[in-house]
Amino acid sequence: MSAASVAxxxxxxxxxxASIRRALEAAGAHVDVIDRPDQLLQADKLVLPGVGSFAEAxxxxxxxxxxxxxxxxxxxxxxxxxxLGMQLLSRIGFEFGESEGLAVLDGEVRRMxxxxxxxxxxFKAVTTVGKPELFRGIAESEEFYFMHSxxxxxxxxxxxxxxxxxxxxxxxxxxxxxFGVQFHPEKSRDAGIALLRNFVEL
Amino acid sequence: MSAGSGMRxxxxxxxxxxxxxxxxxxxxxxxxxxxxxxxxxxxxxxxxEILYIDIVxxxxxxxxxxxxxxxxxxQLFVPFAVGGGVRCIDDMVRLFHGxxxxxxxNTHVLQHNPELLDEAARTFGCQAVVVAIEAxxxxxxxxxxxxxxxxxxxxxxxAWVQEAxxxxxxxxxxxxxxxxxxxxxxxxxxxxxxxxGVGIPVIAASGAGSIADVVTMAAQVxxxxxxxxxxxxxxLASIAELKAALVEAGL
Amino acid sequence: xxxxxxxxxxxxxxxxxxxxxxxxxxSTVEFRNVKGQxxxxxxxxxxxxxxxxxxxERKAQIDWQHREQQLRDLCDRFRRHDGRYDVVVPGSGGKxxxxxxxxxxxxxxxxxxxxxxxxxxxxxxGRRNFERWLDAGFANYTYHQNRKVHRLLTQQAFLNxxxxxxxxxxxxxxxAPKMSALLDIPLVVxxxxxxxxxxPISDNEKPTRDPRYYSAEARIDELYxxxxxxxxxxxxYQFTLADLEAYLPIDPNRLAETGTEVHYLGFYKRWHPQETxxxxxxQNNFLPNDQRTEGSYSKYSSLDDKIDWLxxxxxxxxxxxxxxxxxxxxxxxxxxxxxxxxxxxxxxYDGEFPALYLQDCLxxxxxxxxxxxxxxEEHRTPxxxxxxxxxxxxxxxxxxxxxxxx
Numbered sequence: 001m002s003a004a005s006v007a008x009x010x011x012x013x014x015x016x017x018a019s020i021r022r023a024l025e026a027a028g029a030h031v032d033v034i035d036r037p038d039q040l041l042q043a044d045k046l047v048l049p050g051v052g053s054f055a056e057a058x059x060x061x062x063x064x065x066x067x068x069x070x071x072x073x074x075x076x077x078x079x080x081x082x083x084l085g086m087q088l089l090s091r092i093g094f095e096f097g098e099s100e101g102l103a104v105l106d107g108e109v110r111r112m113x114x115x116x117x118x119x120x121x122x123f124k125a126v127t128t129v130g131k132p133e134l135f136r137g138i139a140e141s142e143e144f145y146f147m148h149s150x151x152x153x154x155x156x157x158x159x160x161x162x163x164x165x166x167x168x169x170x171x172x173x174x175x176x177x178x179f180g181v182q183f184h185p186e187k188s189r190d191a192g193i194a195l196l197r198n199f200v201e202l
Numbered sequence: 203m204s205a206g207s208g209m210r211x212x213x214x215x216x217x218x219x220x221x222x223x224x225x226x227x228x229x230x231x232x233x234x235x236x237x238x239x240x241x242x243x244x245x246x247x248x249x250x251e252i253l254y255i256d257i258v259x260x261x262x263x264x265x266x267x268x269x270x271x272x273x274x275x276x277q278l279f280v281p282f283a284v285g286g287g288v289r290c291i292d293d294m295v296r297l298f299h300g301x302x303x304x305x306x307x308n309t310h311v312l313q314h315n316p317e318l319l320d321e322a323a324r325t326f327g328c329q330a331v332v333v334a335i336e337a338x339x340x341x342x343x344x345x346x347x348x349x350x351x352x353x354x355x356x357x358x359x360x361a362w363v364q365e366a367x368x369x370x371x372x373x374x375x376x377x378x379x380x381x382x383x384x385x386x387x388x389x390x391x392x393x394x395x396x397x398x399g400v401g402i403p404v405i406a407a408s409g410a411g412s413i414a415d416v417v418t419m420a421a422q423v424x425x426x427x428x429x430x431x432x433x434x435x436x437x438l439a440s441i442a443e444l445k446a447a448l449v450e451a452g453l
Numbered sequence: 454x455x456x457x458x459x460x461x462x463x464x465x466x467x468x469x470x471x472x473x474x475x476x477x478x479x480s481t482v483e484f485r486n487v488k489g490q491x492x493x494x495x496x497x498x499x500x501x502x503x504x505x506x507x508x509x510e511r512k513a514q515i516d517w518q519h520r521e522q523q524l525r526d527l528c529d530r531f532r533r534h535d536g537r538y539d540v541v542v543p544g545s546g547g548k549x550x551x552x553x554x555x556x557x558x559x560x561x562x563x564x565x566x567x568x569x570x571x572x573x574x575x576x577x578x579g580r581r582n583f584e585r586w587l588d589a590g591f592a593n594y595t596y597h598q599n600r601k602v603h604r605l606l607t608q609q610a611f612l613n614x615x616x617x618x619x620x621x622x623x624x625x626x627x628x629a630p631k632m633s634a635l636l637d638i639p640l641v642v643x644x645x646x647x648x649x650x651x652x653p654i655s656d657n658e659k660p661t662r663d664p665r666y667y668s669a670e671a672r673i674d675e676l677y678x679x680x681x682x683x684x685x686x687x688x689x690y691q692f693t694l695a696d697l698e699a700y701l702p703i704d705p706n707r708l709a710e711t712g713t714e715v716h717y718l719g720f721y722k723r724w725h726p727q728e729t730x731x732x733x734x735x736q737n738n739f740l741p742n743d744q745r746t747e748g749s750y751s752k753y754s755s756l757d758d759k760i761d762w763l764x765x766x767x768x769x770x771x772x773x774x775x776x777x778x779x780x781x782x783x784x785x786x787x788x789x790x791x792x793x794x795x796x797x798x799x800x801x802y803d804g805e806f807p808a809l810y811l812q813d814c815l816x817x818x819x820x821x822x823x824x825x826x827x828x829x830e831e832h833r834t835p836x837x838x839x840x841x842x843x844x845x846x847x848x849x850x851x852x853x854x855x856x857x858x859x
Binding site: 226338 | 730740741744750789
Binding site: 015016017018019022023026051052053056084096117118119121122123124143145147148149184186187188189190192193 | 208209210250275276279280281282298299300301302303304324325326327328329330372373401402403404426427
């Protein structure tokens with residue numbers, strides 16, 4: 001059986017695509033990086049990474065014509081949003097003003113508020129809700145790397161929760177075949193690779 | 203596996219390409235080894251992050267050597283922070299393309315253009331921007347230095363880290379010129395002052411010579427992360443041992 | 454061949470391996486140094502490589518185990534078993550003398566007594582490191598110079614030779630052999646050897662310092678201090694022989710009575726200045742400078758005398774070579790930095806005006822800023838400098854030379 005094919009979407013934001021590519025390859029995928037909207041529909045699976053702010057990312061997406069193609073592609077094949085990528089899947093974001101997201105999933109992106117230092121940076125264990133496919137075979141004690149100041153407020157599609165300070169927030173989402181993780185699986189050692197493998201092998 | 207508080211243990215590589223080196227008081231270029239090999243070794247020992255600083259880039263007035271950075275990052279599945287001679291957004295973009303997850307910056311924003319911090323936070327998100335401090339004690343506090351602990355800035359550490367936070371830095375790496383490389387413990391007063399002064403995560407660095415040094419400091423300061431160099435380079439402790447000790451101490 | 458000022462070659466060339474130029478003079482026998490004296494410059498071979506770099510090459514070939522055995526033999530020869538001091542270690546608490554004292558005592562089982570010819574104007578760092586040196590468990594004889602004399606000689610050396618460092622150099626070379634005779638301790642051990650830095654390579658073939666640097670059977674009229682004859686100094690300033698003795702070479706017969714031998718540790722142990730820095734910090738809590746040393750990029754070398762900063766400024770004026778050049782040449786030879794890195798550092802820092810301590814030096818020498826400027830201009834070497842609207846510029850600095858494959 002040949003390696004499953006995954007497309008990493010490069011919408012034109014500055015950022016580190018290389019780590020995600022390598023991690024997906026370590027998870028057994030054949031990886032293509034696509035940088036044109038017309039390439040989306042050829043992909044078997046999509047990974048949407050993201051570095052930067054919600055507003056800037058959405059501005060790029062709009063300017064470069066990604067908006068409709070992404071919305072379409074994300075609901076017609078397995079799609080995984082990572083960190084800002086997960087946030088972009090939401091309906092609306094409040095980082096640097098109010099801007100509409102891809103609205104593939106419900107929810108709002110808001111700045112985290114808690115007693116502990118923000119940005120939230122470091123390794124944390126997560127608590128899964130139900131038996132989400134992404135976390136199959138991964139022990140509850142495993143930790144994932146977080147690096148964010150904003151969170152997605154969406155309790156409809158919760159797949160996992162995390163706690164920072166005494167503040168619980170949603171750190172993984174799933175609706176049908178749309179997935180999102182707030183943490184960086186490509187930065188989370190073996191647990192992260194295992195999670196990516198679960199996605200790759202869907 | 204980290205402790206409940208998630209205090210990260212970061213392996214710090216001070217690099218004068220093509221070698222990892224270990225200065226004392228930010229002076230001296232004693233060679234330790236190959237950056238990619240050491241990064242891989244510390245990663246396998248359980249490092250939560252790898253920090254790569256080209257310590258001579260600003261001093262020699264050149265950029266970080268991007269191909270060197272790529273060679274290191276290709277081995278890692280943990281966060282990789284890179285600094286040294288960063289002077290503009292373009293430098294940062296190149297570093298991200300080369301595999302960096304976070305950028306560390308000192309000389310240029312301290313001495314020339316603090317606005318670069320604002321711009322970087324807007325462009326990459328504040329969590330990707332680490333402001334690095336080289337602090338040196340004087341009679342009333344600490345002064346910020348640059349160019350590998352050589353050039354004074356006239357700026358007080360606490361005032362500068364607070365300004366950096368306001369401008370969008372997401373983390374602060376606190377190094378001490380006085381303690382660097384001595385393996386005699388951290389400048390606890392400095393770290394406590396910074397931790398009290400900012401709301402962003404604080405990475406404590408400089409001075410660890412034993413696991414006890416780290417545990418003592420961590421109990422007194424409660425930093426969000428600790429960066430160690432000599433401790434690892436001279437084989438004084440492994441990361442696994444250090445993390446176990448921190449967990450045991452409830453930190 | 455026409456020579457320029459100071460007897461230096463008119464065509465500026467740089468060693469292909471390090472950053473030193475052919476304008477660098479070899480060590481001078483200072484008590485014969487007069488105005489207008491021609492210098493012997495360092496030697497480049499037919500591949501354009503300087504003596505010091507060739508010596509560095511040879512260092513890699515030397516059998517250091519054999520040399521160390523020679524050191525052990527030397528120590529065995531002089532070690533005393535009756536509890537008395539058996540070796541004189543000169544220095545002022547800089548990294549070299551710190552390491553020399555430590556090694557001799559704690560590794561080679563000798564009983565050192567430290568001897569110091571102090572800087573004219575101690576820096577705070579210098580004082581701190583001096584005290585830390587003694588904290589490690591050593592006694593020390595410091596010859597405190599007659600300040601009136603020392604000040605005057607420094608002034609004269611600056612005015613006549615643009616060489617304010619001369620009185621320090623004189624004492625540094627003379628004191629230890631004299632103390633050896635006085636204390637009846639024949640063995641004197643210095644840190645490295647100036648020959649490492651470009652004096653004739655033959656100077657490196659032996660472990661001992663050439664006696665002509667510190668001893669002379671000469672009449673008082675033949676000796677010069679600050680470019681002025683000793684006789685004239687005594688007449689003009691009413692100095693007595695005793696006042697000047699510290700600066701004058703010792704009578705070699707006196708040394709022969711004691712059996713004084715002046716050795717370099719650098720002959721017996723492979724010298725690497727940065728490693729000496731590490732050693733002195735780790736073993737003796739040596740402290741580097743609080744900030745970058747003006748005129749260079751480093752923090753660990755030549756830190757104790759405020760005159761030093763002025764000294765390197767004068768070498769830049771006279772020879773086009775400042776502290777960054779000296780530091781980088783040494784570090785290149787020892788593999789710490791590359792030639793290109795050295796050039797970048799020289800471009801950035803060499804010849805930096807010694808603002809930090811200039812006022813202190815002027816007050817010490819009792820001269821005005823105008824007098825200072827006049828002396829500097831008088832000694833600026835014409836074939837090295839060109840005057841432009843923005844000020845003086847080196848005609849042929851290293852960073853404008855073609856890049857070479859070293």
